[in-house]
Amino acid sequence: MFESAEQVHKIDKSTYKVEEAKLREALLDAQFDLAEAKSFAVLILLTGLDGAGKSEALAKLTEWFDPRHVHTEVFDQPSEAAAARPALWRFWVNLPAKGRIGIFLGSWYADAFVGRVIGSGDDAELESDLSKFNRFETMLAAENVLIIKLWLHLSRSDQKQRLAEIAKMPGGGRHIVEYRRIHRHYKRAMAMIHKGLRLTSTGVAPWVVVPSADREYRDLMIGQTILAAMRKRLDAAPVGKVAAAPVIVASMDRKTALDALDLDRRLERDVYKKELAQQQQRLAEFTDSKAFRKIALVATFEGNDAAGKGGSIRRVTQAMDPRRFKVHSVAAPSDDERAKPYLWRFWRLIPRRGNVAIFDRTWYGRVLVERIEGFCSEADWLRAYAEINDFEAQLTAAGIVVVKFWLATSKDEQLRRFQDREKTAYKRYKITDEDWRNRDKWDDYAVAVGDMIDRTSSEHAPWTLVESEDKLYGRVKILRTIADRVAAAL
Amino acid sequence: MFESAEQVHKIDKSTYKVEEAKLREALLDAQFDLAEAKSFAVLILLTGLDGAGKSEALAKLTEWFDPRHVHTEVFDQPSEAAAARPALWRFWVNLPAKGRIGIFLGSWYADAFVGRVIGSGDDAELESDLSKFNRFETMLAAENVLIIKLWLHLSRSDQKQRLAEIAKMPGGGRHIVEYRRIHRHYKRAMAMIHKGLRLTSTGVAPWVVVPSADREYRDLMIGQTILAAMRKRLDAAPVGKVAAAPVIVASMDRKTALDALDLDRRLERDVYKKELAQQQQRLAEFTDSKAFRKIALVATFEGNDAAGKGGSIRRVTQAMDPRRFKVHSVAAPSDDERAKPYLWRFWRLIPRRGNVAIFDRTWYGRVLVERIEGFCSEADWLRAYAEINDFEAQLTAAGIVVVKFWLATSKDEQLRRFQDREKTAYKRYKITDEDWRNRDKWDDYAVAVGDMIDRTSSEHAPWTLVESEDKLYGRVKILRTIADRVAAAL
Structure with missing residues (x-):
């Protein structure tokens, strides 16, 4: 899953400025069309490695979109109310309505992966969880939710460097101990995540891996992936017809493992x-x-x-x-x-x-x-x-x-x-x-x-x-x- | 899965005769239309409990259909060639082409269940197998194979009686020792099969449980289920359009658990x-x-x-x-x-x-x-x-x-x-x-x-x-x- 993402992907500031202006306008158009058509809901999963910039990307998206039709939700440790209910409950109750966009920072995947990085990993149990996720997402897709799954990726050395930066930030050290504990198991974690993403990259809800070492590249790629997926569905057949599959590629520099x-x-x-x-x-x-x-x-x-x-x-x-x-x-x-x-x-x-x-x-x-x-x-x-x-x-x-x-x-x-x-x-x-x-x-x-x-x-x-x-x-x-x-x- | 099937379902000989004649003609019509349209393949899984009459039902179907466009295959113990290859190989190579009907006696389910009835049953492993089957069948459905999954059911006492009859038949005793060995675990087997059928009864390939104590009822229900599923698909939208879901009900007497x-x-x-x-x-x-x-x-x-x-x-x-x-x-x-x-x-x-x-x-x-x-x-x-x-x-x-x-x-x-x-x-x-x-x-x-x-x-x-x-x-x-x-x- 990470072969292409591990290449160096960079974008210079001036290109970024031009592209961002275009993207922003197009995203607002798409959002407006969605709100008017009300034919499907958009659910964006912003998930990935610690330090890859999920919060920064979320901030960008809320800046780009009109906040009136966007609902963002941060899924960190379950609240007391969530802990007293089935694991998927907190995701269910926050699902966006048709015509609206929901952005989840964190997801059911984070829950499944993090617990297993440290501690015992039972392969069959993980596979059972993953196939539940597939069934859940297949159902959401059938219920007219366009699911855009973004995985923010960092190489081992990039993650190390990013964690060092976070540790120096005021208040940034809050989670740093846990981040580092996970970082120590980078290789094992990535093997599990690789398998997890592969087994849950389905036709109705494929993963998009976002190279996140360069902030501008990351944000633009996220924005363009979302735009392409929304546009495709909006411009497709009328409501109730065959739902167009989401696009998977929005890599701007077309750099791959090759x-x-x-x-x-x-x-x-x-x-x-x-x-x-x-x-x-x-x-x-x-x-x-x-x-x-x-x-x-x-x-x-x-x-x-x-x-x-x-x-x-x-x-x-x-x-x-x-x-x-x-x-x-x-x-x-x-x-x-x-x-x-x-x-x-x-x-x-x-x-x-x-x-x-x-x-x-x-x-x-x-x-x-x-x-x-x-x-x-x-x-x-x-x-x-x-x-x-x-x-x-x-x-x-x-x-x-x-x-x-x-x-x-x-x-x-x-x-x-x-x-x-x-x-x-x-x-x-x-x-x-x-x-x-x-x-x-x-x-x-x-x-x-x-x-x-x-x-x-x-x-x-x-x-x-x-x-x-x-x-x-x-x-x-x-x-x-x-x-x-x-x-x-x- | 078996609540309705456990009711007494019977049909008298004269009704059977009338219904069979009608059914036979309609099946031939459907088969002819299928051969002409060549827009999809039909795959019938004839599977279920020992003694429920899978072979008898197969004989009926080959009698009803025009044998030129039907391919039947009995999956008992894997042949030497099959044993030297992945488990699904023997099913893959026998898949019917578009325009044709394939009838499998036995299926990937039989393989998964029988081995587990006697011997150790790991729940997570079974679930992993079942979710593989679901992915396999979802793929087949997307590739224009209409899958009709029939499970021939017998109550415990009906199975016991049927096995006694088989034992008395000339040459019938060949498998009887193994049948009886499994029958001894009827309750445990049924719990596993119940779960298995529930987890693999999907929208694209739902199970149909066929009460099989009464031979005439069994055969008519099988025939009518197949006819309804084929007719529905044949009469639906043109090739390549949304595939109609297969029907699940062909219970003739409408008797249920109620x-x-x-x-x-x-x-x-x-x-x-x-x-x-x-x-x-x-x-x-x-x-x-x-x-x-x-x-x-x-x-x-x-x-x-x-x-x-x-x-x-x-x-x-x-x-x-x-x-x-x-x-x-x-x-x-x-x-x-x-x-x-x-x-x-x-x-x-x-x-x-x-x-x-x-x-x-x-x-x-x-x-x-x-x-x-x-x-x-x-x-x-x-x-x-x-x-x-x-x-x-x-x-x-x-x-x-x-x-x-x-x-x-x-x-x-x-x-x-x-x-x-x-x-x-x-x-x-x-x-x-x-x-x-x-x-x-x-x-x-x-x-x-x-x-x-x-x-x-x-x-x-x-x-x-x-x-x-x-x-x-x-x-x-x-x-x-x-x-x-x-x-x-x-």
């Missing part, structure tokens, strides 16, 4: 040869081992066109007994496949124990090409993140090692490879008009890939981003990653 | 006086106790008009310190209330610890008057069962005792009371045109009440049906039930 890649990484050919042979040898041993008969391997390849998927896959298969693996090239679904749920054709190809399936393009087509080309509705690809997470969780629960690669090159390098393919006779079949069309949508794909990585990287099936500007470097990284993951599972 | 009530129960006035005083005394003591400050009580009253809710509530409140309780009369929602999710106005009235809230009519209006009068859409009241179950689970998890009464009279007795009210000056305010209009819909209400009891009776918040033909008997039963439930919680 931007963190160092594409200058290279390998000399002689080093490459040695390392490749070494990793292939490891993979061969592991997949030949007796222990491998109890598990299985699914390795998936996605990436920019011409990033080198085919060549990488060949290096993987070279290492394995041909009776053991199958390579599946995924193209557009056939009519027969379209007649089934979209995951069906992948389920059919799941290997049995002791076997390996390699996918050249995958089920992620749903949130990449299908999203960008409009082959499925927004509601469809929005729910796909959770569905794919469930799918991969079932694979890994059955002992299948799932290794997912995104092969990344720069746009310039792609151009060079395209041109090379056109010049070389035996490579010409590899380049089509469609490749050029996809290239025109490079920026759209970058956003979709960022969302995909953020929303489907899980502890059991993480994404591995591969710097493929130098094919040799990329191939070795892929081989090593597969070998390491299989070794860990044996 | 039919089991013995309305002749009476109390002599002197016995009544003594018992009432006794129970009021108990309730007074319990609610005055120190231990009561840690819990709370919510008592809800629903029932036929003129069934005696008001008088019963007065007898309850007489027993309690007026500072401790509040009585809430629930009428049609105001405009302000309509602007919030429908449960909001009830959440507001949830008592704090140590207190009592009595509801004269309740949140069940959603599945009674709102359903029958069309004040909400079918999708709305269908999802309400699960939402209400969640709501009450949250109350009870917080230590609130939830006691729910349905006060039942005969239709004749209601008429007598209506006429009495019209004749008596000080009672005339109690009878309105609306009461007479409701009376005209007596049969519709009986079905809705039956569904409500089946779908919202839970271990933590069971329904108590009160024989209120004799008001004195009813009042004492109510007082005693409340006192017993509170005593158990102290």
